[in-house]
Amino acid sequence: MAAVTMTGITKSYGAQRVLTGIDLTVADGELVALLGPSGCGKTTLLRIIAGFAAPDEGTLTVGDDELVGARGSVPAERRRIGYVPQEGALFPHLPVRGNILFGLPRRERTADRLAEMMELAELPAHLAASYPHQLSGGQQHRVALARALAPRPRVILLDEPFAALDAALRESAGREVTRLLRAAGTTAVLVTHDQSEALSLADRVAVLRHGRLAQVADPVGLYTAPADVDIASFVGGASVLPASLQNGSAQCVLGDLRVENPGPTGEGRVLVRPEQVHLRPAAAGAKDAVGVVTEVRYFGHGAQVRVELPGTTPLLVARVAGAELPAVGDKVYVEVQGPVRAYPGEAPA
Amino acid sequence: MLLVLAGLLVAALALLPFGYVVVYAATLSPQDAWDLVVRPRVGELATNTLALMGGVLAVTGLLGLGCAWLVERTDLPLRTLWHVLLAAPLAVPAFVNSYGWVSLTHDVQSYRGAVLIVSMSYFPLVYLPIVAALRMLDPAHEEVARSLGYGSAATFRRVLLPGVRPALLGGALLVALHCLAEFGALQMLAYPTFTTAIFDQYASAFSSAGANVLACLLGLACLLLVLLELRLRGGRALARVGEGARRPVERVRLGLWRLPALAALTGLITLALGVPIGSLVHWLVVGSSTEFPVGDLVSAAVSTVSLAAAAAGVATAMALPVAWLAVRYRGAASNVVERTTFMAHALPGIVVGLALVTISIRYAQPIYQTVPVLLAAYAILFLPRSVVSIRASLEHAPPVLDEVARSLGLGRLKAAWRVTVPLIQPGLGAGAALVFLSVSTELTATLMLAPLGTNTLAMEFWSNSSSVKYGAAAPYALLLVLLSLPATWLLATRATGGGSRWLQ
Numbered sequence: 001m002a003a004v005t006m007t008g009i010t011k012s013y014g015a016q017r018v019l020t021g022i023d024l025t026v027a028d029g030e031l032v033a034l035l036g037p038s039g040c041g042k043t044t045l046l047r048i049i050a051g052f053a054a055p056d057e058g059t060l061t062v063g064d065d066e067l068v069g070a071r072g073s074v075p076a077e078r079r080r081i082g083y084v085p086q087e088g089a090l091f092p093h094l095p096v097r098g099n100i101l102f103g104l105p106r107r108e109r110t111a112d113r114l115a116e117m118m119e120l121a122e123l124p125a126h127l128a129a130s131y132p133h134q135l136s137g138g139q140q141h142r143v144a145l146a147r148a149l150a151p152r153p154r155v156i157l158l159d160e161p162f163a164a165l166d167a168a169l170r171e172s173a174g175r176e177v178t179r180l181l182r183a184a185g186t187t188a189v190l191v192t193h194d195q196s197e198a199l200s201l202a203d204r205v206a207v208l209r210h211g212r213l214a215q216v217a218d219p220v221g222l223y224t225a226p227a228d229v230d231i232a233s234f235v236g237g238a239s240v241l242p243a244s245l246q247n248g249s250a251q252c253v254l255g256d257l258r259v260e261n262p263g264p265t266g267e268g269r270v271l272v273r274p275e276q277v278h279l280r281p282a283a284a285g286a287k288d289a290v291g292v293v294t295e296v297r298y299f300g301h302g303a304q305v306r307v308e309l310p311g312t313t314p315l316l317v318a319r320v321a322g323a324e325l326p327a328v329g330d331k332v333y334v335e336v337q338g339p340v341r342a343y344p345g346e347a348p349a
Numbered sequence: 350m351l352l353v354l355a356g357l358l359v360a361a362l363a364l365l366p367f368g369y370v371v372v373y374a375a376t377l378s379p380q381d382a383w384d385l386v387v388r389p390r391v392g393e394l395a396t397n398t399l400a401l402m403g404g405v406l407a408v409t410g411l412l413g414l415g416c417a418w419l420v421e422r423t424d425l426p427l428r429t430l431w432h433v434l435l436a437a438p439l440a441v442p443a444f445v446n447s448y449g450w451v452s453l454t455h456d457v458q459s460y461r462g463a464v465l466i467v468s469m470s471y472f473p474l475v476y477l478p479i480v481a482a483l484r485m486l487d488p489a490h491e492e493v494a495r496s497l498g499y500g501s502a503a504t505f506r507r508v509l510l511p512g513v514r515p516a517l518l519g520g521a522l523l524v525a526l527h528c529l530a531e532f533g534a535l536q537m538l539a540y541p542t543f544t545t546a547i548f549d550q551y552a553s554a555f556s557s558a559g560a561n562v563l564a565c566l567l568g569l570a571c572l573l574l575v576l577l578e579l580r581l582r583g584g585r586a587l588a589r590v591g592e593g594a595r596r597p598v599e600r601v602r603l604g605l606w607r608l609p610a611l612a613a614l615t616g617l618i619t620l621a622l623g624v625p626i627g628s629l630v631h632w633l634v635v636g637s638s639t640e641f642p643v644g645d646l647v648s649a650a651v652s653t654v655s656l657a658a659a660a661a662g663v664a665t666a667m668a669l670p671v672a673w674l675a676v677r678y679r680g681a682a683s684n685v686v687e688r689t690t691f692m693a694h695a696l697p698g699i700v701v702g703l704a705l706v707t708i709s710i711r712y713a714q715p716i717y718q719t720v721p722v723l724l725a726a727y728a729i730l731f732l733p734r735s736v737v738s739i740r741a742s743l744e745h746a747p748p749v750l751d752e753v754a755r756s757l758g759l760g761r762l763k764a765a766w767r768v769t770v771p772l773i774q775p776g777l778g779a780g781a782a783l784v785f786l787s788v789s790t791e792l793t794a795t796l797m798l799a800p801l802g803t804n805t806l807a808m809e810f811w812s813n814s815s816s817v818k819y820g821a822a823a824p825y826a827l828l829l830v831l832l833s834l835p836a837t838w839l840l841a842t843r844a845t846g847g848g849s850r851w852l853q
Contacts, residue, residue, distance in 0.1 A: 052752050076755040077764070083756035089749045093771045102767075103757025151757055 002063030002154040003028045004049065004187060009058035011044055018044050019211045022058070026155075031181060031188045033202035035195060037234070041211040042191045046157050049189060050083050051076030062154055082148030082156040082186075087164040088140045090132040096143050097128045103151040113150065120183060121146040122176070138169050138176075145177060149184050156181065158190040162197065174201050195235050199223060207231055225261075229343050232271045239277075239316045241309075243270045245342050253309050254290070254316075260339035271341040277318035279305065279326060280333040291316065293330045298322070307332060352678070355670035356686040362667070363693035363729050366704035370568035370696075373561050373707075385562040390546075394563070398542040401535075402528045404464035405471065409524050412468070412617065413475025414517060418505075419610055421483040424600045426607070431614060432480070436473050438621040440837040442790045443470040444533025444811070445826045449625030451537050452632060452819040463540040469621040470534065471527050475520035482516035483509075488598040501601060522578045529571055530697030532793040533811065543567045544699045544793075551703060551797065561707070564700045575695040629826050636820020645809065646824055653789050653805040653832075656720070660727035661735075661785040665777060667728055668735035675736075676743040690732050698793035701726050706797055723798045730794060731787045735780035742776025743769070779839055786836030790829050806832075 009022040019041045026032045034042040047053040049060060051067070051074065060068040062081065067074045090099050100117050101109040118125060121142040132140055141161065148156055161177065162170045178201050181188050192198050198205045199219040206216045215227040226232035229240050243252035248262035250270045257270060279291075291307035294315065303325055307316045316334065326332060377385070385391075416435050419425050438446075447466050450457045457466060490512070494504045532544045543563055550560035603610055671690055674683035693701075705726050709717040716722055746769050754764035770777075792807045799808060810825035 050752070050756055052755075075760070076752070077758050077760050079756075080758070081756060083753055085749045085753060089747065089753055091750055091753075091768055091772075102754070103759075147753075147757070153756075157756075 002187060003030075004155055004189070005059075005061045006045075006049075007059050009045065009048060009055045009060070011041075011048065011053070011055045017211055019048075019055070022213055024206055024213060024216065026187055026189060029185050029187055030203045031178065031190060031201065033190045033192055033198035033205045034208055035192055035198040035205050035235075036208035038193055040208045042193075042208050043159060045208070046159055046189065046191050049155070050081055050157055051079050080151070080154050082151070082153035084144050084148050084156065084158045084161050086160045088144035088161075090135075090140055090143055090147070092132055095129050095131050096123070096135070099132070099143055100146045100150055102147060117146040117150050120149070121180060137165050138173055141165070141173050142176065142180075145180055149180070149186065154187065156186050156188045158188065160191055160193070162192075162194075170197075177201070199235070207235070225341070226271070229269055229271060232341070236273055237317060238271045238273045239314060240269050240271055241314070241316070243268055243342070245270075245344070250340060250342055253311060254334055254336055257336055258339040259342045261342060264342050264344035266344065268342055268344045271343070272316065272336055274304065274317045274319040276337050276340070277307075277316060278335045278337060279307065279318055279320060280335065281326060282331040282333050291332045291334050293326045293328050293332060296325060296328055298325065307334065309334075352670055352674060353682060356674045356683065359667045359671055359732075360686045360689040362725065363690045363732060365708065365725075366696050366701045366729060367568070367572075367693060369704035369708060370565050370700065374565045374569075377562070381558075382562070385558060386566065391563070391566075394541060394543050394546050395566075397540065398529065400460065401463055401467065401540070401542060402525055404460070405467045405528050406521055406524060408464060408468040409472040409475045410517065410521055412472040413479050413520060414513070416472075416476050416614070416617070417479035417483055417513075418509075419614070421480055422509075422598060422601055423603050423610070424607075425603060425610060425614075434618050434622065435476050435614075436837060438470060439473045440833040441470065441622065441625050441830055442533070442792070442807075442833060443467065443527075443531055444537060444792055445629070445829055446470045446621075446625045447534035447537040448810075448814050448819070448822065448826060449628035452814075453624070453628050458539045460540070463535060463538050465620070466534060466538065467528060467531060471524045472621070474523045474527065475517065478516035478520045479513050482513040486512045492599070519578065522574055525574055526571060526695055526697075529567060529574075530699070530793075532697075532699055537814065543570075544697055547699050547703060548793070548796075551699075551706070560703060564703050568696055568700045571695040571697065571700075572692065575692060626830075629823055629830070632819045632823035633827060636823045642821075645804075646828070649804050649806045649809045649825065650828060652803055653807070656723065656727075656803075656805060657785045657788040659720075660724050660731070660788040661781040663724050664728045664732050664735045664784040665739075665781045668732055668739050668780060669777075671732075672736050672739035672743050675740055677748060687736065690736055693729050693732070696729075698726075698730055698791060699797070701729055702794040702797035705794075718798065718800050720800060720803075723795070723800070726794045726798050727784070727788045727791065730791070731784045734783040734787060738776045738780030738783065739773060740776075742773040746772040783836055783839060786832055786839075789832045 004024075004026040006022055006024045009019055010017075011019040022045060024032075034045060036042045044053060048055050048068070054073050055068060058068070059066060059070075062079070065074070067079055091102065094102065096118075097114055100114055104113065114128060115125065118128065123139065123142055123146065127135065127139065132143070135143065144161075145156075158177070162173050165173055174197060190198070190202060199222070202219065204216060204218050205222050207214045207222070209230070215222060215231055217225070222231075223236055226235055232238050233240060241252045241254070243250040243257070245251075245259065245265050245268045247265075248259050250257045250259050250268075252270060254272075257272075259270070279293075291309050293305055294308045295306040297304045300322060302322050303320050305318045305320055305326060307318060309316055318334075320326070374382070416431075420428050420432050420435065425431065441449075443466070446469060450462070450466055456462065486509070490508050491504055494508045499507060529542075530544060531542075532548055535542055536545045536548065543566065547560050547563045547567065550557055550563070554560070668690075671686055675687040696704075705722050706717070709722050750768050750772070751761075751764045754768045755761070759767065789805075790807060792811060795805055795807055796811065799805065806825050806828050810822050810829060813819075813822035813825065
């Protein structure tokens with residue numbers, strides 16, 4: 001068990017800068033998610049921690065050991081950092097038993113240790129002799145975790161671990177992983193491009209953008225107070241509307257809205273989250289209705305509705321309950337509940 | 350890095366014969382070269398060789414294309430059986446085939462006879478890749494052509510033929526290389542080509558200038574063919590774009606043509622398999638009444654098997670770093686290493702043999718005609734078979750597994766040993782088996798380089814049959830055919846898409 005500290009990690013591939021000055025600390029026993037779109041450098045950062053790639057600059061320490069620094073780089077096999085790649089990557093030529101015990105020295109490859117790990121991963125004992133292709137996706141996943149945890153690593157790295165699972169399995173696998181990691185008390189870093197995964201599983205989320213850390217915060221802080229509008233739309237799917245800001249209120253196409261952070265004044269933008277938007281149907285001829293529904297995506301428990309507002313503003317996204325669905329083309333009244341978040345500066349043209 | 354060093358060493362060994370050809374050609378004074386090359390004898394050999402190649406290419410091309418179409422795209426009865434039979438001639442070494450014919454009738458000792466026998470031995474080299482290509486081609490393309498108004502013949506010409514063209518060209522170039530390299534079959538047919546002429550010169554005067562100049566010309570011709578193949582192959586898209594399950598083909602109904610098609614195939618198989626096997630059985634029966642030297646047979650089999658096993662081990666050990674570099678460390682250096690091993694493969698056994706004879710006589714007299722030199726020749730000749738096998742299975746072994754192993758505390762070598770090597774075992778095994786079987790039926794380089802007193806099956810067969818003891822040669826020929834069978838099966842299943850057990 002150990003904390004991970006990165007300072008000034010910088011990495012280029014040829015002329016392309018992939019990571020710039022990453023400073024990040026993961027506390028002992030904490031689960032941190034690296035969140036970002038594909039190509040943001042999150043996987044590269046993970047590979048640097050694992051030891052599969054070396055940074056051009058910067059240092060990496062785990063516990064009291066400097067793994068990358070002035071004295072060079074410790075090879076991956078001596079770092080005691082577990083790694084769970086996409087889709088688990090079980091060794092196809094070994095049964096579950098061989099996979100789980102793979103990283104242990106010969107004398108520790110005992111039936112007791114195997115039983116302990118299988119119990120921890122909630123794998124039925126009769127699977128020990130099964131080969132990976134005979135397992136379900138979720139089982140493969142738990143074997144991969146048990147394999148990584150068996151040698152008692154100081155840190156576990158998870159690279160988009162749920163990307164290959166279907167939606168139903170994803171959620172339970174996510175819960176399962178956090179439970180396992182908590183039970184083992186292991187420090188963990190999870191790479192994902194899925195914001196709901198990051199928000200629901202991690203203790204803290206580090207947002208990576210163009211190879212730089214854009215914001216590091218706990219899930220609630222990240223969702224309620226995103227550092228800028230880009231993070232806001234990436235993390236919460238919020239709508240961004242131009243507004244003039246003054247004395248804690250914002251004048252925009254939806255009228256006067258209350259602002260939760262009364263700092264900025266002048267021309268700016270406000271962030272309206274989907275769950276703040278309430279739609280009321282308007283009569284077909286109603287002149288005072290402000291929006292027209294352009295798209296309805298139904299999810300069963302509710303729906304995401306896009307509304308076109310007057311002028312050239314971007315579409316407004318609203319979340320509505322399944323019972324009160326509008327239809328495409330309906331005119332609607334729009335009401336925003338609660339304060340919105342304001343950001344200075346005009347939207348890029 | 351150790352791996353690169355190993356790869357470069359292998360490449361250097363593979364390049365030895367090439368280096369010999371080039372250095373020898375470069376050290377000749379222009380006047381000498383002119384005198385040695387521009388001779389009526391050389392002209393005659395060149396005409397013979399080219400005429401043979403032309404005839405064989407035409408026959409094997411037509412046979413390969415026609416048979417593949419019949420088996421893959423028509424409702425021909427017993428298609429699986431025909432497929433096996435059409436690949437089977439590869440199991441009869443060309444010199445055994447030739448022996449089968451010559452021992453029956455001397456009429457085949459002519460241009461036509463040579464074209465017939467060489468074609469019968471090598472048409473599966475064209476047939477198999479075309480079958481593989483036809484299986485890869487999406488039948489939807491043919492259906493689209495039909496829906497756009499093309500008839501059977503037009504669809505064949507405009508859709509099918511362009512689709513199998515790379516396979517046809519690849520197979521044809523392989524046949525051309527075999528024509529240039531063939532020694533045993535043509536020697537028995539008394540049809541002189543570059544290869545047989547080099548051997549005769551070598552037999553009378555070892556490493557003479559005449560033999561060396563001919564070997565240079567032959568080596569350059571092979572190099573030219575390989576470069577041509579690289580050019581033709583480069584930048585060609587795959588036969589089928591996109592994923593998804595492929596529907597079975599709607600087969601062309603032969604109708605009234607069914608009987609003629611069956612008759613033609615039966616005739617072909619009779620010529621390619623029936624005659625050599627029949628004649629072999631005949632001599633076996635006749636010969637066993639006169640002589641059946643069990644002791645000689647066993648000792649020849651033992652030395653063949655031990656040489657082949659040693660060569661398979663050497664070739665696998667050499668191929669592993671080459672394939673590893675090519676798959677895991679793509680780049681200029683690994684490309685050069687891999688290409689080099691393939692270039693060397695294009696050289697006929699006679700050139701490799703002569704090169705090693707010359708080099709060992711001049712620079713390493715003590716090892717001349719020893720087992721290591723013979724093994725080196727085998728490794729150079731058959732290395733690519735092992736490389737191709739290992740490479741194919743290595744490409745399916747994801748490098749992420751090695752990374753996982755390292756994150757679990759294993760060093761690079763240990764990770765490779767416990768994860769990747771078990772995964773590519775089928776490829777290692779198949780490659781070693783192919784080399785083993787190729788070596789056990791190799792004739793030319795063996796005749797030139799085998800240590801005195803060593804007698805392999807091929808050598809015993811050769812000395813008996815060339816002194817017209819057909820009956821005495823028969824048991825050796827039978828063993829050679831039996832040894833070739835598994836390799837043929839491996840090649841045939843590989844060409845038509847076999848896979849390894851773990852990596853489906």
